């Protein structure tokens with residue numbers, strides 16, 4: 001277990017933003033993770049758990065407490081059942097499942113961060129989300145002060161949400177278990193229109209597993225959504241805003257504002273429709289690369305807010321507010337941030 005005082009947090013985030021932690025502890029076993037959490041809780045010490053720092057916006061003032069960096073390792077495959085330690089690098093674990101010929105997470109290729117964070121916001125992309133394959137989450141429950149095993153259906157997964165995100169101070173994820181599928185070297189059915197188009201197949205068809213994985217990586221790289229330290233377009237927290245889900249009445253009001261424009265519309269359960277945050281941003285007048293300061297929209301994707309190298313968290317938040325307020329003014333739709341805010345708010 002490594003312990004540092006007054007430790008910079010910016011290098012531990014993909015945005016490279018945020019002030020220092022009063023204390024930073026890196027834990028490499030489940031027992032160490034639990035020990036750090038218990039000790040902090042007993043002392044009434046503020047605690048922030050981090051994995052790869054790819055979904056975090058940390059304030060310039062840093063974190064006045066203990067930051068626990070989960071760096072446990074463990075990839076255990078038993079037939080089609082996979083158990084990952086929380087600290088495993090998600091993108092590497094996905095690549096290994098593809099090498100093993102198993103389907104279920106192949107479209108989640110190239111997403112930065114740790115396995116333990118994937119249930120937190122029910123990580124998803126290109127028509128797949130972890131809720132579809134997570135069978136169990138093993139977590140330390142800070143309320144019950146014991147390690148618990150939650151079955152997938154008990155995790156309250158929904159679009160970019162879960163019981164872990166709803167109750168952020170309660171669970172520290174230790175292990176995540178997945179039920180994958182042996183589809184004879186084939187992928188899960190393709191659901192996402194852009195992937196189907198790129199592969200020249202119809203939605204619902206299966207393709208070669210490796211081809212699916214490589215196609216997603218290529219599509220993501222084209223949007224600056226695969227980490228590359230040399231490319232400032234990837235100094236982001238991925239999508240900064242979630243896609244808005246509007247109730248029928250809100251949808252009607254939105255339609256009234258559109259005039260000749262046609263916004264993307266996806267069914268999101270009885271009485272709800274989801275639209276695209278990227279489309280709203282673009283059509284509200286914020287184009288790729290928007291911004292003249294040290295924080296700008298990505299030059300490859302309007303949904304990613306990026307640090308061009310010398311930004312502060314306040315610079316990034318000023319840009320986020322400008323975009324959120326602009327979309328509200330044009331379309332009457334409120335954009336909500338996807339990354340977790342630490343010590344700051346929009």
Ligand SMILES: Cc1cc2nc3c(=O)[nH]c(=O)nc-3n(C[C@H](O)[C@H](O)[C@H](O)COP(=O)(O)OP(=O)(O)OC[C@H]3O[C@@H](n4cnc5c(N)ncnc54)[C@H](O)[C@@H]3O)c2cc1C
Pocket residue numbers: 014048049050051052053054055056070086111112113114115116117118120121122123124125164168171172173174224225226227234236237238239340
């Ligand atoms: C370029 C880029 C592309 C991205 N693309 C996608 C995408 O396609 N789809 C998508 O869903 N997300 C995407 N993201 C967001 C991000 O990668 C995911 O949310 C990822 O799961 C975050 O993992 P992390 O380990 O970096 O979490 P962190 O950023 O370290 O933490 C995020 C949150 O999870 C909590 N947390 C972390 N580990 C644990 C744990 N062990 N137990 C309990 N809580 C924990 C933290 O406290 C915090 O609240 C992208 C990000 C970037 C930078």
